[in-house]
Amino acid sequence: MSLLYLWVKWIHILSSTLLMGTGLGIAFFMWVAHLRGDAKVIAATARTVVIADACFTAPAVVVQLLTGLWLTRIMGIPLTHYWIKVALILFVLVGCCWLPVLWLQVRARNLAMQASAGGEPLPAAYYRTMRWWFWLGWPAFISVVAIFWLMVMKPG
Template identity: 70%
Template sequence: MGYLTVKWLHVMSSTLLFGTGLGIAFFMWKAHRTGDARVIAATARTVVRADACFTAPAVLVQFASGLWLAHRLSMPLSVFWLKWALVLFFFVGACWLPVLWLQVRAHRLARAAAERGAPLPAGYHRAMGWWYALAWPAFAGVAAIFWLMVVKPAG
């Protein structure tokens, strides 16, 4: 693959990563605000699938294409902006991996409540509290990575 093709894949995967993450967060938040276990279960099921189909592959393409581009340009990973982009990438991943588990947990708890016609359990609310707490720093990290990729500050 040529440089411009890989660069295009890198930009597209970063866009997909941010856009899917923002969409998932929006729809989970809207469903959560209804308090309706059926709505939450259906939305969370879709969110989990979207993360598997779009976010996870975008993360892999983003990482692989970024390393390939740096190697192709003979750019050491110690370059200020690139080093911090990688630090943030792993920070975002450290937030995102628990979020995946929390989404699955929220889905299961909401589905079980909906099947029983019961209110959402305390475990659901704890899971969503952690989900929100981890989502904000992850989004800030992704936004900072975008800024680093565009501005490329020398440090």
């Protein structure tokens, strides 16, 4: 194995770990804040979650894609190879869930900030936003777990 391959693989593994860790952490803290039902807590938590997604999750997504494609090139594996193709399809699915989730987190933050500033209860729009956030998170999480499995097992 070349030294380049090992470095790219190391970066790929680190970024996948960062992606999974921040994804789970963000989901956990956002959900716990939501369960508390306190607009001020939700606004503060969502503000941090939005920053964390911009600083950690988004760059990790880009690094994942670039290093994954680079690894296939180094190894001479075509993108049409079964497990690579499935992983890329799942990666796109994750993105299709994650991009709306980013917008939903910003919306939840803004709605909670407005409610908190006005001393009002959380509006119905906030609860609709969080329902979408919750349900879009599941296919993304399951897909990321499946991608991890594909990277390790490399079937077919």
